[in-house]
Amino acid sequence: MIRMPAPDEAVLARRSEIVDALRRIVPGEGVIDSASERRAFECDGLTAYRQLPMVVVLPETTAQVSEILRYCHANRIKVVPRGAGTSLSGGALPLQDGILLGLGKFKRILEIDVENRCIVVQPGVTNLGISQAVQAQGLYYAPDPSSQIACTIGGNVAENSGGVHCLKYGLTTNNVLGVELVMMDGEIIRLGGKHFDASGYDLLGVLVGSEGMLGVVTEVTVRILPKPPGARALMIGFATIEGAGHCVAEVIATGIIPGGMEMMDHLAIEAAEAFVHAGYPLDAAALLIIELDGCAAEIDHLIAAVEAIASRHGATSCRASQSEAERLLFWAGRKAAFPAVGRLSPDYYCMDGTIPRRQIGTVLQRMEEMEAKYKLRVANVFHAGDGNLHPLILYDANRPGELQRAEDFGNDILRLCVEVGGVLTGEHGVGVEKRDLMGTMFNDSDLDQQTRLKCAFDSESLLNPGKVFPQLCRCAELGRVHVHAGNLRFPDLPRF
Amino acid sequence: MIVLRPSNDAEAQDMIGWAMAENHPLEIVAGGSKRALGRPPRTDHQLDVSRLSGIVDYEPAELVMTARAATPMADIQRQLADQQQMLAFEPPDWRKLLASNAEPTLGGVLACNLSGPRRLRAGAARDFFLGFAAINGRGDAWKAGGKVVKNVTGYDMCKLQAGAFGTLSLLTEVTLKVMPKPETSCTLLLHGLADDIAIPTMLRALNTPHEVSGAAHLPSPAARRSSVDAVANGLGGATALRLEGPPPSVIYRAAELEKLLGHGDRLDAAASERLWTEIASVESLVAGRERYLWRLCPTPARAGAVVQAIRARLASADALFDWGGGLVWLNLDAEDAGPDGGAAIIRAAMGQIGGHAMLVVAPEALRATTPVFEPASATIDALQCRIKQGFDPGGILNPGRMWEGR
Incomplete structure (x- = not known):
């Protein structure tokens, strides 16, 4: 288990005073003090980690957020921001000596600007809520993480969330135009707007995906897009994972970027089929679902091209959806893959590494060997288009030692991803979960530079500490300038 | 050196x-x-x-x-x-x-x-x-x-x-x-639209599902300078909408857009490439010497309004619109622009609508005295300073390139 920083006893001793101060800022029920009510906030989607927050505060206005942060800054109190709490990496895990700042009351849609193709919302609006707000106009918000019914746009900004459509339509970062941000010292700033690009450093760009460590977002402007006129899905079975992998590579090398391209392995196919009866081929070692969107002429053209590629790579079955209902049915199994796998086992642990796609065969082979080593099973679902793996490790937390084995297994998988040229996390974030693996991808110098960015925003390291970085912030130390005497290597260079 | x-x-x-x-x-x-x-x-x-x-x-x-x-x-x-x-x-x-x-x-x-x-x-x-x-x-x-x-x-x-x-x-x-690379591309040209019609027309096209991958408006002076005959020889300004993708899809979408917006010329893939290269590189479409060139990124739907506001005070302003209005190249006569290169007027107009302006082409002396990049608020400026200080405390890397003194 990952250790969180030791709580500050002095802050814990001032708990009631802090609660009172927060009540002066957010009156009424916005401050949650009782242990039983705080319990609802003790974990996010990474449920293996739980911690009761010192106190929960649910502000309703930007001014309140600003006052809360100003107070916490002045009193050196840690703050953990939280949206819907669906993070799979523990990004919103509370701290024993920290305030949990919930943005759940920021639920308003502020402006729909069809002309400029954007929408301005508060951070507590759900991802799906954005698309629903503009669906009458034939528009939608492209990033669609699988938790989109529940997860909020504020959390999406913090985690740079993806989804099945991000190969073609981008991650959150590619779709956010502007934010209102409260800094840790209470200052309110606006980054971006309805226009393109930034002047000066791209602060909006670094904010997205910063896992709640640089500031608290209180308003978000995102790009909305016209809905594609149509979409059809292909469901293609393969006798080998390699065949499916080669098919994916050739689709892309041919120049086709599908709206979605997902792979499932045999165990995931079985689980999903048993759960939703989507007609998945149970004899297949790998299943691809490839969605092609656009106008009918384009879809027909691309379906024919993908079918031809699939058959060249030994597809054992291939079906194109003939109706919208059938397309949704193809997807139903994939979208329910996590709960479906959940029926096979009391608990599962979802990983999120990305690999160069050409390594898929090697990686799955090595994972099979690890299954034997750790005596745990893995089901694989895979955003095949962008190489983002979601191995689901099946375990039973009630059996002594099994959670630890699952975590060790997961860490080995992530190390393997890095070893073959990939990364620790494609879309779920580092959070608490992968914090101590950061060293497999980055050396101290790399992490120091990231910390320097953090220090520019939050020099006291009060915002969401203990996440992402294996070492707590050392701003003062990093700020020092070391001049190495004897480093005078070029005093006599020729002048031009 | x-x-x-x-x-x-x-x-x-x-x-x-x-x-x-x-x-x-x-x-x-x-x-x-x-x-x-x-x-x-x-x-x-x-x-x-x-x-x-x-x-x-x-x-x-x-x-x-x-x-x-x-x-x-x-x-x-x-x-x-x-x-x-x-x-x-x-x-x-x-x-x-x-x-x-x-x-x-x-x-x-x-x-x-x-x-x-x-x-x-x-x-x-x-x-x-x-x-x-x-x-x-x-x-x-x-x-x-x-x-x-x-x-x-x-x-x-x-x-x-x-x-x-x-x-x-x-x-x-x-x-x-x-x-x-898209299999093919084609560009639809609409002729003779005034700026205040062309921009909403581009936004309308962008709000269709037809995946327009380029939307530019060349007011008459810019259009005249184009090396693409259909652009140069059209009446008045030229509004260009690019479609890319597999051939059957491009043909279908072009027809759909024409139904919606009216018929003009269609540029084939080669002419289309020439036009968009010209728009990207800007130079050939803006007037000759003794001028300053600004690059504005306004809220797209307000692009026409911002140019109008600037023109009310700087009559020489000559515009070229790209990104469906999200990018405006503004060419100013040096004499007309005044000692700050037009910065105060342009930035005041942009301040009204949101966005930023960069001075791209101007003599060195002017780029040294007029802020080239959009000035930020004091809080954001201080944040940018702290970032620079963290990475480059000695001010060794390209000092003064973005801001004076750092």
Whole structure:
């Protein structure tokens, strides 16, 4: 288990005073003090980690957020921001000596600007809520993480969330135009707007995906897009994972970027089929679902091209959806893959590494060997288009030692991803979960530079500490300038 | 002037370490094609990284390319074209604009976050920037991001480097996401629309599901200068909408858009490419010497209004609209613009509607006195200072390139 920083006893001793101060800022029920009510906030989607927050505060206005942060800054109190709490990496895990700042009351849609193709919302609006707000106009918000019914746009900004459509339509970062941000010292700033690009450093760009460590977002402007006129899905079975992998590579090398391209392995196919009866081929070692969107002429053209590629790579079955209902049915199994796998086992642990796609065969082979080593099973679902793996490790937390084995297994998988040229996390974030693996991808110098960015925003390291970085912030130390005497290597260079 | 020419990262690291220790600020150059972009360099020494060049790894099926930062754009484009791929952000060639014959490099394009007409749909240079190796102003080598298309491990430092004009770190190696080249393209031309009709027309086209990948409006003077006959010979201004994709899809979408917006000319793939290259590189479409060129990024629907407001006070303002109004090139007569190059009037007009303005073409003296980049609020400015201070406390890397005194 990952250790969180030791709580500050002095802050814990001032708990009631802090609660009172927060009540002066957010009156009424916005401050949650009782242990039983705080319990609802003790974990996010990474449920293996739980911690009761010192106190929960649910502000309703930007001014309140600003006052809360100003107070916490002045009193050196840690703050953990939280949206819907669906993070799979523990990004919103509370701290024993920290305030949990919930943005759940920021639920308003502020402006729909069809002309400029954007929408301005508060951070507590759900991802799906954005698309629903503009669906009458034939528009939608492209990033669609699988938790989109529940997860909020504020959390999406913090985690740079993806989804099945991000190969073609981008991650959150590619779709956010502007934010209102409260800094840790209470200052309110606006980054971006309805226009393109930034002047000066791209602060909006670094904010997205910063896992709640640089500031608290209180308003978000995102790009909305016209809905594609149509979409059809292909469901293609393969006798080998390699065949499916080669098919994916050739689709892309041919120049086709599908709206979605997902792979499932045999165990995931079985689980999903048993759960939703989507007609998945149970004899297949790998299943691809490839969605092609656009106008009918384009879809027909691309379906024919993908079918031809699939058959060249030994597809054992291939079906194109003939109706919208059938397309949704193809997807139903994939979208329910996590709960479906959940029926096979009391608990599962979802990983999120990305690999160069050409390594898929090697990686799955090595994972099979690890299954034997750790005596745990893995089901694989895979955003095949962008190489983002979601191995689901099946375990039973009630059996002594099994959670630890699952975590060790997961860490080995992530190390393997890095070893073959990939990364620790494609879309779920580092959070608490992968914090101590950061060293497999980055050396101290790399992490120091990231910390320097953090220090520019939050020099006291009060915002969401203990996440992402294996070492707590050392701003003062990093700020020092070391001049190495004897480093005078070029005093006599020729002048031009 | 001392010119330092590292042949590898270790040498570059030593040189920056030396510059820091001896307090010798460095101007970073590779090809040098963008030396006239931003505030004028005022350093005694140059760090010429042009030897840090070459494609390191290119896997077309992975959509990923890794190259040394000073790899010439021409080499990158050639390799991609051989595999029917491209940089989707359509890096513009500003050599003529910046009066340079030098060779643009990949690192320069990313450091300046330069994107062409497809930015509208595909995203900016920064959106395709996956990872890098770099050296900060302290002489520390570091890296960030990765070599895969999807990655959220740690802060997105690529965004910080893109558009930082080399003021935070020297990029030595970069990894980009590349995309397949569309099978074909065509451009619809509508003739004779006034600015205040053309912009809503472009926005209307962009709000259809027909995936318009370029939307520009050339008012009459700009249209007359085009090398594409159908643009130059049309009546009045020309409004151009580009469609790309598989041929049956492009044909269908072109017909649908024409039903909606009316019939004009259709440019085939070759003419279409010529026109969008011309729009990206700007130079041939704006008037001759003795002028200042501003690049505005306004709220798109307000592009016409902002130009009108500026024209009310600067009658010489000559505009070119790209990105469906999200990008406005504004050409000012030097005499008309006044001693600040028109900055006060332009920035006051932009302040009303949201966005930013950059002074792109102007004599060195003017770029030294008028803020080239949009001035930020005091809080944001202080934040940017702290970031610069963290990465480059000695002010060694391209000092003064973005802001005076740092």
